[in-house]
Amino acid sequence: MQNQPDWQRDGARHVWMPYTQMKTAGVPWPVVATDGVYVTLASGERLIDGVASWWTACHGYNHPHIIAAIERQLKIMPHVMFGGIHHEPALRLAKRLSQLLPGDLNHVFFADSGSVSVEIALKMAVQYWLNQGFAGRNRFISFENSYHGDTSGAMSVCDPDNSMHAHFKGFLLEQYPHKIPRTATDCQAFEKFVAERVDRLAGAIIEPLIQGAGGMRFHNPESLSMIRQVCNQHGLLLIADEIATGFGRTGTMFACQQADVVPDIMCIGKSLTGGAIGMAAAVATTGVFEAFLAEDTSSALMHGPTFMANPLACAAAGASLDLFETEPRLAQVQKIETALRQGLAPCRDLPGVVDVRVLGAVGVVQLQQLEHREKLMEKYRQLGVLIRPTKDVVYLTPPLVISENQLQKLCSTLVFGLQEWSAGDE
Numbered sequence: 001m002q003n004q005p006d007w008q009r010d011g012a013r014h015v016w017m018p019y020t021q022m023k024t025a026g027v028p029w030p031v032v033a034t035d036g037v038y039v040t041l042a043s044g045e046r047l048i049d050g051v052a053s054w055w056t057a058c059h060g061y062n063h064p065h066i067i068a069a070i071e072r073q074l075k076i077m078p079h080v081m082f083g084g085i086h087h088e089p090a091l092r093l094a095k096r097l098s099q100l101l102p103g104d105l106n107h108v109f110f111a112d113s114g115s116v117s118v119e120i121a122l123k124m125a126v127q128y129w130l131n132q133g134f135a136g137r138n139r140f141i142s143f144e145n146s147y148h149g150d151t152s153g154a155m156s157v158c159d160p161d162n163s164m165h166a167h168f169k170g171f172l173l174e175q176y177p178h179k180i181p182r183t184a185t186d187c188q189a190f191e192k193f194v195a196e197r198v199d200r201l202a203g204a205i206i207e208p209l210i211q212g213a214g215g216m217r218f219h220n221p222e223s224l225s226m227i228r229q230v231c232n233q234h235g236l237l238l239i240a241d242e243i244a245t246g247f248g249r250t251g252t253m254f255a256c257q258q259a260d261v262v263p264d265i266m267c268i269g270k271s272l273t274g275g276a277i278g279m280a281a282a283v284a285t286t287g288v289f290e291a292f293l294a295e296d297t298s299s300a301l302m303h304g305p306t307f308m309a310n311p312l313a314c315a316a317a318g319a320s321l322d323l324f325e326t327e328p329r330l331a332q333v334q335k336i337e338t339a340l341r342q343g344l345a346p347c348r349d350l351p352g353v354v355d356v357r358v359l360g361a362v363g364v365v366q367l368q369q370l371e372h373r374e375k376l377m378e379k380y381r382q383l384g385v386l387i388r389p390t391k392d393v394v395y396l397t398p399p400l401v402i403s404e405n406q407l408q409k410l411c412s413t414l415v416f417g418l419q420e421w422s423a424g425d426e
């Protein structure tokens with residue numbers, strides 16, 4: 001193909017891309033640099049990133065404070081294993097996270113990706129029961145339209161029918177999916193469902209307030225409270241997967257806080273490092289942690305990713321937390337919410353649009369259906385923005401530092417692109 005840089009022409013056929021049919025997919029766009037809210041392509045085009053690299057770049061790209069922290073750490077110790085030894089960046093970060101997280105989520109188990117943190121959370125919950133002599137409590141309540149990652153434990157708690165992992169039924173552990181309770185009647189039905197299976201259940205896992213990759217669906221804080229209440233009633237551990245929603249995205253630092261709910265285990269990732277480098281964690285309450293304490297090692301948590309607590313990632317995460325303290329991120333989220341409500345409202349009048357919803361710095365345009373997603377993405381590229389629709393939604397999760405003008409451009413471009421799209425100009 002014309003105009004491809006050497007590294008792309010020679011290397012692209014050796015890379016297996018995510019979520020991609022490699023036979024039919026077009027050539028991915030080569031990105032050569034990032035800064036602020038922009039990604040720069042090899043062609044020189046600068047696109048406003050409407051999705052903050054899958055919800056990660058909350059402070060924008062290349063924030064100097066995060067870069068400086070990584071550079072400092074890079075010269076001292078880029079990596080060291082975490083087995084039997086530990087280090088200052090990890091300990092400082094664990095303490096800060098436990099202070100920041102709600103309730104007594106005080107025990108931080110570091111991981112290298114969100115999916116792995118979900119695996120760890122599930123394992124913690126199962127072993128919590130094992131350590132107390134309950135061998136059969138090893139299944140989970142999961143929820144319709146949920147998405148928790150791509151490793152097999154995480155896949156098992158995704159929606160078994162309506163997720164990209166649906167064809168792995170039979171390979172995956174069978175869990176107990178249920179719809180999210182939204183009313184008192186729903187809650188009664190949910191409670192009955194749990195009561196009938198309680199001997200098999202270790203816990204429940206939920207993406208609080210926003211279900212992301214399963215279709216960008218919202219639920220109210222009340223739903224979360226009801227789930228917490230039913231978990232309490234039956235002694236189930238509640239796992240909150242805040243990998244996408246954590247760190248300000250929904251308007252509070254963590255989505256659970258809007259329901260005043262403290263989970264027993266919380267998974268965090270994505271924006272944890274300001275999106276600069278991969279890191280995640282499963283954070284447990286004191287009660288969960290103490291269930292693993294004994295004189296012998298058989299009740300210890302046997303898990304340890306090679307790159308857990310990577311010092312560069314810890315440094316980046318520490319710097320990201322500094323920015324949450326020193327810069328007005330939550331106030332910015334409020335402004336983004338208002339601007340998204342206004343900016344996306346015109347979509348309501350477009351044919352094929354069935355819903356427009358906004359929560360915090362997440363704006364969603366729900367379509368009846370969306371075919372040729374890549375072509376729509378390409379159209380947006382030509383208009384100067386990076387928007388990557390998923391399933392039947394076109395959504396925005398911009399960097400939280402996006403300016404008013406940039407956001408306006410993002411929204412108006414999203415609307416214009418869809419207008420042209422629905423007029424059949426694809």
Ligand SMILES: Cc1ncc(COP(=O)(O)O)c(C=O)c1O
Binds near residue numbers: 113116148213
């Ligand atoms: C809610 C949620 N959980 C888990 C994951 C998996 O995280 P990772 O891609 O870092 O493995 C994601 C990723 O999008 C997510 O949105």
